[in-house]
Amino acid sequence: MRTQLFAGLVCLLLVCTSPVALGVESTPQVRGGADxxxxxxxxxxxxxxxxxxxxxxxxxxxxxxxxxxxxxxxxxxxxxxxxxxxxxxxxxxxxxxxxxxxxxxxxxxxxxxxxxxxxxxxxxxxxxxxxxxxxxxxxxxxxxxxxxxxxxxxxxxxxxxxxxxxxxAAYIGPHETETRTVDGDRITLVVPAASDLRPDRAAVLDSISHAKRVSTAGTDHDHTRVFVAPNELAPGGYTPSNGESDVIVNAGEPVRSPVNVWVHEYRHTRQTFETVPAMDWLSEGSADYHTAALTYSAGGVDTDQFRERVTTERHQTADLTRPDSWDGPGAQYHKGTRVVAAIDARLRQATDGSRTFEAVLDRLTRQGERVTLALFAETVSAVAGDDLDTFVRRAVTGTAPPVSTDTLTEHDLRRSGSADTTGRRTHFAPSVDSAATSAGDEPTHSVATxxxxxDRYGEWTVLGTLGMLSVLLVRRKRRRKRL
The missing domain is CATH 2.60.40 (Immunoglobulin-like)
Known part of the structure; x- marks a missing residue:
């Protein structure tokens, strides 16, 4: 009976609060192009x-x-x-x-x-x-x-x-470009005349192309532009807007490295999930882990190099949800990589290799909520088909767990991708040569645009209030289910 009364009330409000009933001016939408x-x-x-x-x-x-x-x-x-x-x-x-x-x-x-x-x-x-x-x-x-x-x-x-x-991003000046077509999409390498590109152009494009073929979660752009930064600029890489198609990588960065910056920055172009501040580490941790995994699966590094990267003990006791407590900015890169590697190994073990951390990122990308630790742990458990809530929480906030590297190297890592925001965060990758960061090297997050x-005038109505109440009730219901 209550449900019928509520439905009737909503129908009445839909009529009473329509633009015609309220006398609010409304312009019919005219669509042209995408928007x-x-x-x-x-x-x-x-x-x-x-x-x-x-x-x-x-x-x-x-x-x-x-x-x-x-x-x-x-x-x-x-x-x-x-x-x-x-x-x-x-x-x-x-x-x-x-x-x-x-x-x-x-x-x-x-x-x-x-x-x-x-x-x-x-x-x-x-x-x-x-x-x-x-x-x-x-x-x-x-x-x-x-x-x-x-x-x-x-x-x-x-x-x-x-x-x-x-x-x-944009470059103006003497330059050359080289374009690779991958599954019908383009990757364009923009090489300024003022830069001394350390790796071979083909090697750079091979590395990014491999990452593109393997990745399934997140945005797959039809044209990705890789701007080579002249050597005199900062080493490492930079993605002006997470989830967008442009990256900047210093000309001196190598390809055959477990912290391959070319792939790391490409991963950021696929990141379209949003996180609460306590989970910001996930962007860098997942990008760095999959960078190591993809470079390994492409033959760019050997098994020992891959294992050393994903089992690093640096910042292993950092609480990743409390960046203000870190003793240096490397926690999100180092412990973050190890945590994601450990979770990926558990997922492969639980599903006989049929599901990986890529599935976690895919689900986080598709849902509309900002990623919290609770949602992250819940999603990992759902992918595993087993309750991994305690494991995930301890891994993120406590000492970094051991990594079953045999599980990672035995399974086909080529199936392991990542989905690594307008107002999306900007992301950086430290240079290979500066991987030993100091406490003063903490990266900052800036707004891409x-x-x-x-300012929303002329449309806050009783119906709008009902809509907000509905959203709050749904969110409360979801939280109760998680508890």
């Missing part, structure tokens, strides 16, 4: 400044759909605005004029992104390597009743510029 009229698109066209180094000129072209009733942007730090069409400055932000469907803002902005591991991008006399977040606008908007508009960003090069623009803050 149609519902997306706000901005293209950053990059031009080098011939008379000065250290900065670039950017023209941001903003296309606002009709149902977005208010849109304002803020430029990156130390920006100089040169021209504004269809926008006006209010002393704090640039606001798109009410009548403007297309607006343009031209500005110069510094280039030279540095992380704790060193400088990743630069603008020099002869070349420019940049990440999209260095030139991106930070936006806020309002819209009428309807789905939340997406904020879609892209990079382009100004006419006359020689280079390559990806989705989250300014996550737009949306």
């Amino acid at each position: 149609g009229d519902s997306s706000i698109t901005v293209q950053y066209t990059i031009d080098r400044e011939p008379d000065q180094t250290g900065q670039v000129r950017v023209t941001a072209t903003i296309e606002r759909p009709r149902h977005v009733t208010g849109l304002s942007v803020r430029t990156p730090a130390e920006t100089t605005v040169h021209q504004a069409d269809g926008l006006h400055f209010d002393g704090d932000r640039w606001r798109v004029s009410d009548e403007a469907g297309t607006a343009r803002l031209t500005y110069t902005v510094p280039v030279g992104l540095s992380t704790t591991f060193g400088q990743r991008t630069a603008d020099t006399r002869n070349w420019t390597l940049l990440a999209r977040q260095e030139v991106s606008l930070h936006a806020r908007w309002r819209w009428r009743v309807g789905p939340r508009p997406a904020w879609n960003e892209s990079l382009a090069l100004a006419p006359g510029q020689s280079g390559v623009a990806g989705s989250t 300014g996550r737009p803050v949306t």
